[in-house]
Amino acid sequence: MPDTLEWQTGTFLKEVERRSGTPVSACFQCHKCSTGCPIAPEMDRLSSQVMRMIHLGQEQPLLESESIWLCASCEACTTRCPMQIDIAAVMDSLRMMAVEAKALLPNARGEQFNRSFLQSVSRNGRVFELGMMVAYKLRSRDFFADAEKTGQMLAKGKLSLLPKKSGNAKAVADVFRRAEEEEKKR
Amino acid sequence: MKYAFFPGCSLESTGWDFALSTRAVCRALGIELVEIPEWVCCGSTPAHTTNASLSVALPVMNLQKAKEIGLPVLTACASCYARLRTANHTVLNDPEERGRAERITGKPYDGKVEVRHLLDVLVNDLGVAAVREKVRRSLKGMKVACYYGCLLTRPPNIVAFDNAEHPSCMDQLLTAIGAEPIEWPFKTECCGASLSITNSGIVNRLSYRLLSMARQAGAECLAVACPLCESNLDLRQADATKAHGPIPATPVLYITQLLGLALGLSNSDVGLEALSVTAEPLLAGIEA
Ligand code: SF4
Ligand code: SF4
Secondary structure, eight states: OOOOOGGGHHHHHHHHHHTTTSGGGGOOOOHHHHHTTTOOOOOOOOHHHHHHHHHTTOHHHHTOOSSHHHHOOOOOOHOOTOOOOHHHHHHHHEEEEEEHHTTTOTHHHHHHHHHHHHHHHHHHHOOHHHHHHHHHHHHOOOTTTTTTHHHHHHHTTTTTTOOOOTTTTHHHHHHHHHHHHHHHHH | EEEEOOGGGGTOOOOOOOOHHHHHHHHHHTTTEEEOOOOOOOOOHHHHTTTTHHHHHHHHHHHHHHHHHOOEEEEHHHHHHHHHHHHHHHHOOOHHHHHHHHHHHHOOOOOSSSSEHHIIIIIIOOHHHHHHOOSSSTTTTOEEEEETTTTTOOTTTTTOOOOOOSHHHHHHHHHTTTTTEETTTTOOOOOOTTHHHHHHHHHHHHHHHHHHHHHHOOOEEEEEHHHHHHIIIITTTHHHHHHOOOOOOOOOEHHHHHHHHHTOOOOTTTGGGGGOOOOOHHHHHHOO
């Protein structure tokens, strides 16, 4: 990885800062964020490395990194950063940029889960867990994980067989449509 | 004391016992909850990682409803709480985002409906002393690890009713009902949240770490205030110990279940049958 910034790549940093609304430039590589990150052992790029890669314009490897999908949005990094950088918001922005750029997603399951979840909300106004899980399994082909847990959850009344629709479901579908339009205009 | 209650999707499914015990405890303590009519999902993590406009608009739909009924919002789910507070924060501080949220929902919203977490209300509005007075069955001597998880106290510029790194509201409440909250270093460590679905191995590792640290620090059970924490530590406890080594079965209860029992409610009043790791041996030592 080069340690000098090619001037042409400077736009990536600006774009991430614009989207996330947080001063990534201010990162001075103290690594406090990575030290407290619960997912650090599984991440291919630690959060402090993510910050540095943004400085250095490493767009493609970053948008194709597994880390951006493994981040659990726990906000430990954001809470502790001495430079008040909202690192969790940067992770969100990178995920959206990866989807838009149709980047190769090494851990596509995060994105498949998001889509399944939001589809369920757009239809019912609320999450219908069983329907969402079926949609996710069809997308991810991850059929066997948790099969026995589903039975256990049904037995304990933790999953219902039918959606509990919100009376507002129709309005929610409209909100989804308008939110998509607003996002495109950003 | 009257609040607009936002249950959230998890409290209708995996966390039904959290909803049941929250309602029961509030009733016993004289806190009136009016469910927000036709509430909708807050969008949770999938919304804020996918579409920023949506992640504000969905909570705003609920806050507009609460505004109509003229009550501050109370929620028990830590994740819904963080999403509702974040939406308020965004609308209040960013006129562009406010405009966007108003266009999307088709209604005005100023970001000013108060959003409170149940624990905040119990400790700061009602007060620990009022809880202590109503105890009918002390949980004397029960050693509990209070597990706050991530979103109850983070980020502190948005959710600020307790210390972000060393919160104490659950410890105070448990002390009031006779239990002995233990000191431990993982009060606010993350459990992996919804990675349980996409990367269950990570959640097994994190749950194991939490459970073994709690045990090591002398706890017999954990108290939580988030439906994701509960299912990762309770429902997935068998997987975690299978993957990483044995730990004595450790019940993980919602704080409202423990409070309810102390207020004299029955096991089924607080939905104890929903737990995967039974709390029966734990409660056997407590006088009825
Ligand atoms: S904590 Fe903040 S300043 Fe330190 S490395 Fe992480 S982002 Fe950079
Ligand atoms: S928000 Fe993401 S990157 Fe930050 S500490 Fe949590 S898991 Fe790690």
